[in-house]
Each structure stands twice: as C-alpha cells, then as structure tokens.
Amino acid sequence: xxxxxxxxxxxxxxxxxxxxxxxxxxxxxxxxxxxxxxxxxxxxxxxxxxxxxxxxxxxxxxxxxxxxxxxxxxxxxxxxxxxxxxxxxxxxxxxxxxxxxxxxxxxxxxxxxxxxxxxxxxxxxxxxxxxxxxxxxxxxxxxxxxxxxxxxxxxxxxxxxxxxxxxxxxxxxx
Amino acid sequence: xxxxxxxxxxxxxxxxxxxxxxxxxxxxxxxxxxxxxxxxxxxxxxxxxxxxxxxxxxxxxxxxxxxxxxxxxxxxxxxxxxxxxxxxxxxxxxxxxxxxxxxxxxxxxxxxxxxxxxxxxxxxxxxxxxxxxxxxxxxxxxxxxxxxxxxxxxxxxxxxxxxxxxxxxxxxxx
DNA sequence: AGCATCGGTTCGTTGACTGAACCAACGGGC
DNA sequence: GCCCGTTGGTTCAGTCAACGAACCGATGCT
Numbered sequence: 001x002x003x004x005x006x007x008x009x010x011x012x013x014x015x016x017x018x019x020x021x022x023x024x025x026x027x028x029x030x031x032x033x034x035x036x037x038x039x040x041x042x043x044x045x046x047x048x049x050x051x052x053x054x055x056x057x058x059x060x061x062x063x064x065x066x067x068x069x070x071x072x073x074x075x076x077x078x079x080x081x082x083x084x085x086x087x088x089x090x091x092x093x094x095x096x097x098x099x100x101x102x103x104x105x106x107x108x109x110x111x112x113x114x115x116x117x118x119x120x121x122x123x124x125x126x127x128x129x130x131x132x133x134x135x136x137x138x139x140x141x142x143x144x145x146x147x148x149x150x151x152x153x154x155x156x157x158x159x160x161x162x163x164x165x166x167x168x169x170x171x172x173x174x
Numbered sequence: 175x176x177x178x179x180x181x182x183x184x185x186x187x188x189x190x191x192x193x194x195x196x197x198x199x200x201x202x203x204x205x206x207x208x209x210x211x212x213x214x215x216x217x218x219x220x221x222x223x224x225x226x227x228x229x230x231x232x233x234x235x236x237x238x239x240x241x242x243x244x245x246x247x248x249x250x251x252x253x254x255x256x257x258x259x260x261x262x263x264x265x266x267x268x269x270x271x272x273x274x275x276x277x278x279x280x281x282x283x284x285x286x287x288x289x290x291x292x293x294x295x296x297x298x299x300x301x302x303x304x305x306x307x308x309x310x311x312x313x314x315x316x317x318x319x320x321x322x323x324x325x326x327x328x329x330x331x332x333x334x335x336x337x338x339x340x341x342x343x344x345x346x347x348x
Numbered sequence: 349a350g351c352a353t354c355g356g357t358t359c360g361t362t363g364a365c366t367g368a369a370c371c372a373a374c375g376g377g378c
Numbered sequence: 379g380c381c382c383g384t385t386g387g388t389t390c391a392g393t394c395a396a397c398g399a400a401c402c403g404a405t406g407c408t
Contacts, residue, residue, distance in 0.1 A: 010221075011327040013275030013285050014205055014268060020279065021271075022201065024396075031188055040355055047184075050397050055356060065278070076354075076405040086278050092300070093274060094188060097195075097267050101187030104239075104260050105194065111187050126266070126300040126309075135300075153185040198365075214386055224366050229387060250374040250385070352407080362397075370389075378380090 020064050021090065025049050026057050030087060031094050033067065034138065035162055036172045038080035045174075046158035066090070083169070091138050091168075092127045099125040102148070110146035117142040117167060141168040194238050195264065199223050200231050204261060205268050207241065208312065209336055210346045212254035219348075220332035240264070257343070265312050265342075266301045273299040276322070284320035291316040291341060315342040 010016075021027050028047055037043055043054055058081055061067040066087040069079050095114060102110040115122045116129035116136045128135045144165040145151075151163065157174040166172070184190075195201050202221055211217055217228055232255055235241040240261040243253050269288060276284040289296045290303040290310045302309045318339040319325075325337065331348040340346070 010202070011285055011324050011333070012202075012205070012272070013280050013322070014272040015202060015275075016279040017271045017275030018201060022196070022198070024196070027192060027196065028184070028186075028189060031186070041353085044355090050399095051356070052358085052398095053396065078354075089274055089277070093267060093271050096270055097191045098186070098188040100263055100267060101189075101191030103263070105190040106187050111185055126302070128300070148187070150185050159185070215384085218386090224368095225387070226367095226389085227365065252385075350408090353405085355404095356402085358401075359399090360397105362395105364393100364395080366391105366393075368390090371387085373385085373387105375384085376382090 020060070020066070023057070023060075025053055026061065027090075027094065027097075029054075029057050029061065030066065030083075030090050031098075032158075033081065033083045033087065034091050034094060034168055035143065036166065036168065036170045037158060038082060038171055039078070040081075042158050042172065042174055043081075045156040046154075046162075061087070080171075088138050088169075092135075095123065095127050096125055102146075106148045108148040111148045111150075112143050113146040114141050114143050114168075116140060138168045142166065143168060194234070194240070197231070197234075199227055200235065201264075201268065201271075203228075203231050203235065204240065204257075204264050205272075206332075207255065207257045207261065208265050208268060208342055209317065210340065210342065210344045211332060212256060212345055213252070214255075216332050216346065216348055217255075219330040220328075220336075235261070254345075262312050262343075266309075269297065269301050270299055276320075280322045282322040285322045285324075286317050287320040288315050288317050288342075290314060312342045316340065317342060 021030065025047065029043060032043055032046055037046060040054065040058070043049065044051065047054070058067065062069050062081070065084055067081045068084055070082055071077060071079050098112070113122055116132065117140050119129065119131045121129055121131040123136060123141065124130050142165055143162075145163055158172055161172045161174055195204065199221065203217060206217055206220055211220060214228070214232070217223065218225065221228070232241065236243050236255070239258055241255045242258055244256055245251060245253050272286070287296055290306065291314050293303065293305045295303055295305040297310060297315065298304050316339055317336070319337055332346055335346045335348055
C-alpha cells in the first residue's frame, strides 16, 4: 500500500495508523511478533513474504518505534526484532480483528484461541478476561490452535512450533 | 494490496480479515460508513480516492456482506451504502486503531473524540463507557472534533458537516 | 577448503493504484 | 425540445509497489 500520499491529508488518527500498519503484510508481522517470532528467517518462513518486502517492513516498524532491533549475539552477528510498548499496544487491535474474522470469515470456528493463562478462560473480543473482568497483559495470554485450524496448510518450523500451547511473546523455538 | 494470493495459506482469521479489510482505502471506507457517509459522491469527496478504486472497494464490501446497497429513490436512481451488522462489528477495530494512532502518532491529541451520547463520557479504548461499564452501541456514540483536529486540512462538504457533534451512523447532510 | 546458514540487496516482471477523460441516465430551466 | 449540471460509474495510459529468483558477504562447521 502506498498510503502516505493521500492519507496524510485525512486529519484522522486512523488514517495515520494505517499509513504505518495498514500496508500489506505489516499487521501480520506485528501478529507474529506477538506470537513470539523474533528472527528474520522465522518471519520469512511463517509469512511466505518476499525478502525485500520483509526487510522494508521491519525497517519501517523499527523506525516508527513499533519494534526494536536487538543484537543478541555478536559472532556471528544475529539480531532479533522485539515489540516495544507501542507495538504491544497493537495487540488489542490484532485480537479484535482476528475475532471478527473468526465470527464472519471462518466456517469451522476460530483458528486460534487466546485465553488468560492464570485462570484458563477465553478472552472476550475486547481482550479482557471474562472471569477476572480485567484486560489481560500480553505476557499472560496463552494461545493454542482452535477448531478452525487446518494443520495441513502449513508445515514450516514456526507453524509447527506454534501449534502447541504457548505464551504470547515467549520466543518460538525452531 | 493484492492479498489473497498468499494470505489464503495463512490458516489465520486475522489474515482472512485482512484479505477483505486490509486493502488500501477499505478501512477508511468502513470508518466513513460508521460516521454516516452513505453516498458514492460523499465517500469520493471525503476520501480523495480514485473513482475506480472506490467503485471496486464498495463492490467488494457489498459482496462480502459488510455493506448493503440500497436504492432509496428511483428517479433518478440513487443508491446508498449502509453497514450491515457484520460491518457495524468492525467499529471496535476502527475505534481501537484510531485510539492507538491518537496515542502514538498524533502530536496534538486526538483528532476526534467518541463519547457515550447518554452520559457524555468518553469511550475507553475498547469502546465501552467507563461510566456505565458496558460496550456502547454504535448508534449511541457521539463524535466531535478533538484538539488534534486541523480544520484547515479539508474543506469538502462532508468534512465540514462532520465537524459539528454528530451521532454515528446518522446520515451526513451535504 | 568446501559447504551451509543467516540476513540481507538487486533486478526484471507482473499487477495494482492513480488521475484524467469519458459516458449514460436523469432533472431543471427556458 | 435543448442545454447544462449532478450522480455514479467505466476506461485507459502511466507509474509505482510487490513478487520471486538470483546473488552476496559474514560467519560457523567439518
């Protein structure tokens, strides 16, 4: 999406948000970062995204402050991309849009279920725990496959790793 | 965004939702529909969108069941585009992403403020009324310009009409 | 030395977005 | 009847981003 050109004249926070996260692939990158994907090759494997596009999106998100690039080993040099607080605040958007997709575009039920790790109850669409009545921190959310999940669609290592119950933001082991 | 090509293999409700509403302009069309924009020329004036793209997006949204096309007069034939229940359920997503943009991308504060018409208190990011403690129906939400709004940016009739306090979904008079 | 991995960049092709022009149906004024 | 304006589109040529494949430098392994 070449957005900025017109969106900048919209006098609207939604338009400004979409300039940044409304481009093709960008919100899926954020989704994966919430799931615990951190490394270039893992985003690549899980998203089937052209390398040039992934590089560009990561750079844009780092520049905007949604992700940080962190060198976690120096030989060989390896970087990981981590969500900032600003990035973690996109989780409610990602969750709510997923739930909308679950309700209206998924015949067989949700592909993934997000629940409050402390009490096990499924999050409501707004991202709160119906049991505890409060919003749940991303680190306290557990994800697992739902009935609409189709394991035959993807067999990359990241998809396989994400099929067992998993805390959000916890690094995926590939 | 040419999305479906790769997104369809994502086994993810978010990806399916983005196939539909993740294309350039689409979520802004939904936003305007929430604001009460109904007619082709009003979308055109408010969005500065190429006509071909607007036609294509409206058709896609109608086909998907987010909007309905309703002939409200027959001579001359005039149609209006109205949100379905499925479309109105996108409001929490639109609102939450707007609030995220307010917090992180708008220097001067929110461009628009959404409040519960019954009690006047501003909605929380999740779209609930902090006073009443419950989610607010879209028809009970009132919008008005916020401190970050810049009236010099747009002077089309729709923008002008939307600058006075206004119930959501209520048709804009142009 | 030779091969593999990681995190990119480069490049030619394809396809979507853009803006301008055009068009059909209709109403209103004269 | 005739001309003009409005509405809701479609068509078309040019541009720009996405795609996929190839390539590359740094490093580790054997």
